[in-house]
Amino acid sequence: MLKRSRGRWSWLEASLPVAIVVAIGLLAIAIEPLAAQGYTPREYGDFPIIGSRAAIWIAAQLHLFFAAFVLGVPMFAVVAEAIGIFSSDDRYDKLAKEFTRLLLVSYSATAIWGAILVFGLITLYPGLWGYLSEIFAPSMWVYVGIFFFESFTLYLYYYGWDRWKKGRAKWGHWGLGILLNLWGTAVMLIANSWLTYMMSPPAEVTPDTAPGMVQFWSAFANATWMPINIHRLIANVVFGGAIVGAYAAFRFLSAKTDEERAHYDWMGYIGNFIAMSALIVLPFAGYWLGREIYEFNQQMGTTMMGGFMSWLWVVQAFLIAVLFLAGNYYLWIGMGRIPGAERFMPYTKWMLLVLLIGAAVWATPRNMIANRAEITAMGGQFHPFLGVLGVMSAKNTAVNFMILTTFLSFLLYRRANKKAVVSWEKRGTTIQGALFVTAAAVVLFYGVYGYFVPSIVRIGFSVYQVLAVITAIILVVVIDMLMMRGAKSRGEIRWGEMPERSQYALFILAVTFTWLMGLMGFARSGIRQHWHVFEVLRDTSVDAATPALGYASIVISVCVLIFLSLVAFIFWVGGLAEKPVISGVGGGATSSAPVAGDGET
Amino acid sequence: MGALKSVFRLLGAPFRPISSVMGRFLNTPFRQATAVLLFSYVLIEVGIPFIPPVFGMPSAPIPNTVVLEYLIIAIVGILLWVSDNEQRWSEFKQPIHDILVQPDRRVARGALFVIVPALVAAQTYFSAQPDISAPPSFRAIHPAPPSSITFQGEQMVLDGLENPLRSAGSLEEHYETGKQVYYQNCLACHGDGLQGRGHYAPAFNPAPLSFQDAGTIAMLTESFVFWRIAKGGPGLPNEGAPWNSAMPAWENFLTADEIWSVIIFLYEQTGHDPRTWEVEGEEH
Structure with a gap:
């Protein structure tokens, strides 16, 4: 028994160390990789319900909307203040202050969405964030510093408005406005370098290049950085003008007195004027950006213009047409409150016709959505007659004609209640007409000639078209300013006497601009496809596939709704805090309202 | 009156x-x-x-x-x-x-x-009402080309790539070779007049491309056309799918020189010039 027992123990005794060794061995095998790895940060986080991509997309888009507004508004606030100083017209000073008040309440929303974006990147895309911060760390510190200065400059600018109102102090105050713009532009330039690096990293950066080895300046001033800077700078002015216009429209519709109506009618006009003026040059900046993208990488360019993103351009064509039509429509209705404008009214239907033909040309897709029977009837994939309207030659020609027409609307609006007293009025008007015709002829000539030359030559033609239009606009404005010196008034503009439907044109402008920014921003960002940093850092998350256009449109529309709702709330809250002082503008149907062309145009 | x-x-x-x-x-x-x-x-x-x-x-x-x-x-x-x-x-x-x-x-x-x-x-x-025809669908005009491809087992960088035959040998000979390749392989779909009206064409949706059209090869670089011929429908990118292209991957049947030759034939025959690469700082 004992022996048997001893034997059993001896087996246990003998097998126990082996079991321990095996157990330790197994444990070691299990632990060894962990011990070898140590701590490794995760590449991606997860966001509930909508997913990481949609979360970061919404945060980035909303930050961008607010940022565009708070960068655009100071530009024309400072210009309005300058007009007030130089013309000693107090109304412009008040207008500038009201612009800045909108800015103040929007500023914190910009910062909040910026913080949400950064926290989103850190928690959902830590790998990408680590990569970018390793390259751009110095610029991130500078960004924070400038942002700090920008905030405090804004506080000084707004709260010091009434204190530094006279004499040299006023000039100092205006200097603060300039400084605010400089800080804002610097902040934008820095942020643009990060996102453009993701699109167009320098050629020497490869997937094997450690982020620490990337040269800072070549990453910062990459191929698409400057085109984006210029495009955004102009677009911010357009956007700011449109949002201010929508704010004025909201105030106009809820106004209780004629004075209020007159003031906000004027403000709405200024907002529309700023938005449309900047919009006129925006397509040129956009074209330059597109060309730089194509030059940087053929694949990107083709994806954007001819590939699956090309359908966004058809959507964009419609939205741009809406902008031009709404902007012009607002001016034409506005002529109803200008004595003397009746003489120009018969021309509006022809200008409308040009805009509609332009819209139709721009909206004609190269590759039409057609079923089998329709393709057979067309005899191929492209329509034999309308197919020629689907390429850039036709589109560039159409948009240049639309720009010329919009400029003509402004010119007629500006001259509506004026009667020139200079002896050369007739000759001047003839020269202006000749300039319009020449610009139109140049645009049309290069538009048609573009079909008969190689692509590389055709691309250059758009420059000639742009130069013809810009030159005509500048010369016509100069002639007009000289011609209208000391002009007699045909009567005061009846500010406030606008039908309510005109104000919805201003709303349409704001909504369309916001939507357009989101959609085309997606086109710009989406052409990276499955790359965080194009052809350098691959997106290995579950969301690596480029989203379908339908899904993208829904996300962008949600962003637009959130933004407009927040803006409406912020403006309402801003209105509660302080009512604008309304005096001098309007003050009744035909009082001392600003005269179109007296500085504000 | x-x-x-x-x-x-x-x-x-x-x-x-x-x-x-x-x-x-x-x-x-x-x-x-x-x-x-x-x-x-x-x-x-x-x-x-x-x-x-x-x-x-x-x-x-x-x-x-x-x-x-x-x-x-x-x-x-x-x-x-x-x-x-x-x-x-x-x-x-x-x-x-x-x-x-x-x-x-x-x-x-x-x-x-x-x-x-x-x-x-x-x-x-x-x-x-139900219809027997397929519903119309969105189609992209040009698929986005990759920066480089593997052609018959060898890496080929498309960015900046020129047609090598334009600087080697006689253009007329290349044209004749390309013509022969075209009539042996492409005619059935793209047609005698290069208008996409070959005798198989009516059966395809999307229809074969017309090379005469100013919006097809005239807009593209020769390297793009090479990629499309070499990889055909199976080599189209995922983005923009479904392409429904019946174009075969010709790298399985033709040599690189034959493809470059047929590209020369397409441009010469239609009178179009291929898109050229933009060189930085170059004035046009």
């Missing part, structure tokens, strides 16, 4: 110039707007397909999606025109207001309340 008046007098009919008849009918903004809309529709549906051929220009019926686009633009334009002037806007709304509220328009109102829903119902019925 005088001669026309005499003819009417001979026939014993009262002479009314068209302008006065039109003026009498189209004397309100509502009627003018309706006439402009009808005219736009006729112009889009009938004018565009049939007027250009009168002047020797090819044309064809327009797909419904584009007709709809143009009509929306026309309707928006008409609404802007009738409402950009206070008086015109009131006059435009007047007949609509009258037919909705005036007691003496009861019959017309009743008819309208039957006809409009019936038209909407008919439109809904016909558009929802």
Whole structure:
């Protein structure tokens, strides 16, 4: 028994160390990789319900909307203040202050969405964030510093408005406005370098290049950085003008007195004027950006213009047409409150016709959505007659004609209640007409000639078209300013006497601009496809596939709704805090309202 | 006009110039707007397909999606025109207001309340009716090319790539080789005239491309065309799918030189120049 027992123990005794060794061995095998790895940060986080991509997309888009507004508004606030100083017209000073008040309440929303974006990147895309911060760390510190200065400059600018109102102090105050713009532009330039690096990293950066080895300046001033800077700078002015216009429209519709109506009618006009003026040059900046993208990488360019993103351009064509039509429509209705404008009214239907033909040309897709029977009837994939309207030659020609027409609307609006007293009025008007015709002829000539030359030559033609239009606009404005010196008034503009439907044109402008920014921003960002940093850092998350256009449109529309709702709330809250002082503008149907062309145009 | 008046007098009919008849009918903004809309529709549906051929220009019926686009633009334009002037806007709304509220328009109102829903119902019925043809789909114009491809096992960088045959040997010989390759392999779909009308073409949707069109090879670099020929339908990118392309991957049947030759043939035969690479700082 004992022996048997001893034997059993001896087996246990003998097998126990082996079991321990095996157990330790197994444990070691299990632990060894962990011990070898140590701590490794995760590449991606997860966001509930909508997913990481949609979360970061919404945060980035909303930050961008607010940022565009708070960068655009100071530009024309400072210009309005300058007009007030130089013309000693107090109304412009008040207008500038009201612009800045909108800015103040929007500023914190910009910062909040910026913080949400950064926290989103850190928690959902830590790998990408680590990569970018390793390259751009110095610029991130500078960004924070400038942002700090920008905030405090804004506080000084707004709260010091009434204190530094006279004499040299006023000039100092205006200097603060300039400084605010400089800080804002610097902040934008820095942020643009990060996102453009993701699109167009320098050629020497490869997937094997450690982020620490990337040269800072070549990453910062990459191929698409400057085109984006210029495009955004102009677009911010357009956007700011449109949002201010929508704010004025909201105030106009809820106004209780004629004075209020007159003031906000004027403000709405200024907002529309700023938005449309900047919009006129925006397509040129956009074209330059597109060309730089194509030059940087053929694949990107083709994806954007001819590939699956090309359908966004058809959507964009419609939205741009809406902008031009709404902007012009607002001016034409506005002529109803200008004595003397009746003489120009018969021309509006022809200008409308040009805009509609332009819209139709721009909206004609190269590759039409057609079923089998329709393709057979067309005899191929492209329509034999309308197919020629689907390429850039036709589109560039159409948009240049639309720009010329919009400029003509402004010119007629500006001259509506004026009667020139200079002896050369007739000759001047003839020269202006000749300039319009020449610009139109140049645009049309290069538009048609573009079909008969190689692509590389055709691309250059758009420059000639742009130069013809810009030159005509500048010369016509100069002639007009000289011609209208000391002009007699045909009567005061009846500010406030606008039908309510005109104000919805201003709303349409704001909504369309916001939507357009989101959609085309997606086109710009989406052409990276499955790359965080194009052809350098691959997106290995579950969301690596480029989203379908339908899904993208829904996300962008949600962003637009959130933004407009927040803006409406912020403006309402801003209105509660302080009512604008309304005096001098309007003050009744035909009082001392600003005269179109007296500085504000 | 005088001669026309005499003819009417001979026939014993009262002479009314068209302008006065039109003026009498189209004397309100509502009627003018309706006439402009009808005219736009006729112009889009009938004018565009049939007027250009009168002047020797090819044309064809327009797909419904584009007709709809143009009509929306026309309707928006008409609404802007009738409402950009206070008086015109009131006059435009007047007949609509009258037919909705005036007691003496009861019959017309009743008819309208039957006809409009019936038209909407008919439109809904016909558009929802099952059809044997495949529904129309969005298609991208040009697929995005990759920066580099593997051609017959070898890496080939497409960015900046030129046709090597243009700087080697005789262009005429390459053209002849390309011609032979084309007629042996491409003719059946892309056709004798390079217009995408080969005898197999009617069976394909999407139809084979017309190289004569200014929007196809004339817009592309030769390296792009090489990629499309070499990789065909199977090599199209995921983005923009489904492509439904029947184009074979010709790298399985042709050598690189044969593909470059047929590219020379395509450009020479159509008279198009290939898109060239833009060199930084180069002036055009």
